[in-house]
Amino acid sequence: MTDIDVLIIGGGPAGLAAAIEAYENGCRSLLLLEREGSLGGILKQCIHNGFGLHMFGEELTGPEYADRYIKKLINYGIPYQCDTMVIDITPQKCVTAVSRSSGLQQFRAKAIVLAMGCRERPRGALGIPGWRCAGIYTAGTAQKFVNMKGLMPGKRVVVLGSGDIGLIMARRMTFMGAKVEACVELMPYSSGLKRNIVQCLDDYDIPLLLSHTVIDIKGKEHLEGVTVAAVDPQTLKPIAGTEQDFACDTLLLSVGLIPENELSGMAGVELSGATSGAIVDETLETSVSGIFSCGNVLHVHDLVDFVSEEAQKAGRNAYQYTASQGACEKTELLEIVDGFGVSGTVPQLIHKETKEDLMLMFRPKAIYQKSRVCIDVGEKNVLSKSVRILAPGEMVSVKFKPEYLAHAAQGDKITVRVEVAK
Known part of the structure; x- marks a missing residue:
């Protein structure tokens, strides 16, 4: 069992910012654990610009934004482990992790910062009828294929959902020579930023079908097309007679993000039904003393700059918790x-x-x-x-x-x- 003052789980923008802030406030016993092979989280595959305006006063791509924090982390000598999967956290802040290089490890922390980020909602959560054919991807998976592996999922695309990743991928697929037939949104409004609707759809004449959804998937071995229908704004049920078919070989799903709170649940952290993240006070401390939460694992953000700001607060308060041995006077809590x-x-x-x-x-x-x-x-x-x-x-x-x-x-x-x- 290794003793650590502040243990940070997640090496994306939230974990990086929390680690750096804890260090800059005086913490010298800290460790960051990341399950992927390198730091940076989702930013590694977000090669478009628009990051950093709030934090750095300039437009950066995702990898550039992450690199600012990674370089600072390395320059400070903050220890981190990649390819390390945390498999258990107890309410007593004992953490179990596994990796190929170090095997099974156990850490006892005075404070923990949860910064695991979020994942995309998959097709299985939608209940769309049709075969489980090839050609259906979450927008983030397609983004990784195109931006990091140089692979094109297909040439004729329909996007289901209007989250920011889906909007950005509609533009990216257009850049790569694909034909994006439509972006289909169940609700009567888009779930993405207005600027992304303008820059990613309007600028490329990609239709946005509000109050519509995919009701059928065609193709057995590989996707051949989808059927889209309008829905009643009140019941969200398909309206008979409004069906239209789109021939396509790729369906991208951008239907919401889910905070990765499995570890939070193991630690006994109370979760919110509204955000699917932890319930926190103004210091970002959860219901379990000494465990803090920040970034997209707490609630899904629009901008990574706000993730970093929030994570800085979590890192600072986590170290202050260890410095006071958790003995800070707790006054009455208001809901x-x-x-x-x-x-x-x-x-x-x-x-x-x-x-x-x-x-x-x-x-x-x-x-x-x-x-x-x-x-x-x-x-x-x-x-x-x-x-x-x-x-x-x-x-x-x-x-x-x-x-x-x-x-x-x-x-x-x-x-x-x-x-x-x-």
């Missing part, structure tokens, strides 16, 4: 709840005596125009902020000031809600 139009607010808890400003992040449940984002402490409204438009594809951040808590009484909840203009 942050989702009100009208709000889904998945993070953090979900806040200590009444907190002294720092914090950001509350959530996703709108629908499109709201000329509305207000409001925060209530108990029955008292402490913030009302006008916004031109809110959309589910773009995360909303609201600054919460500690002085708002002066209005909190015993048992009060903090409600984040959308107020629609009449």
Whole structure:
């Protein structure tokens, strides 16, 4: 059993930022574990630009963004292990990992930062009828084939779902000479960023079919085509008579991301039904003392810059936890709840005596125009902020000031809600 002050699980943008921040705050007993063969996470295959505007003030590609952190990690001499799979975490913060080079390893940590990222929702979760033929990929898998292995999945493509990876892959496949027939979205709005809709679909005349879905897959050995139909906006059921066929050899799935919280569950961490990530307080500490969560394993972000900012906070607070031996005074916890139009607010808890400003992040449940984002402490409204438009594809951040808590009484909840203009 090896003793470590701060153990970080995941070598993507969240894990890298957390490790560097812990080191810069004085931690010298730390270790980062990564299951893949190299650091960087999903950024390694994101060769498009648009990263780093918030963190570095310039546009970088995914590999360039990751390289900034990897070089700093190496220059600091922060220890890390790649090709190392964590297979168990206990509530006592004992971690078991396996690797080809070191075999079975066990670590006892004073604090753990969970930074495992997220995975794509597969076809099996969708219930689409049809044969299990070749030619159906998640958008991230196709991205890895094209950008890292130089392999083209096919030449005629339909994209199901309008998540950011799917939108970006529609453009990428077009660049590579494929014909993208359509991007099909079940909801009446896109789940991706507006800029990606414009730059990846509109600029290349790729149709976006809202309130549509794939109802049939044709082809036994290899995909030959799909049938798409409009759906009722209320029930999301296909509408008879609206079917249209698309001949294609590739179907890319961009139907949502799922935080990788299997290890969190092993550790006894309480998970949120809204985000599928951990329930955390304003320090990003989970329900298990000394275990912190950040990045896409906590809640799915739009921008990697925000992942890095959040991970820095987790790394800093994890080290402070070890420095205080977990003996920091814990004051009364207030619950942050989702009100009208709000889904998945993070953090979900806040200590009444907190002294720092914090950001509350959530996703709108629908499109709201000329509305207000409001925060209530108990029955008292402490913030009302006008916004031109809110959309589910773009995360909303609201600054919460500690002085708002002066209005909190015993048992009060903090409600984040959308107020629609009449």
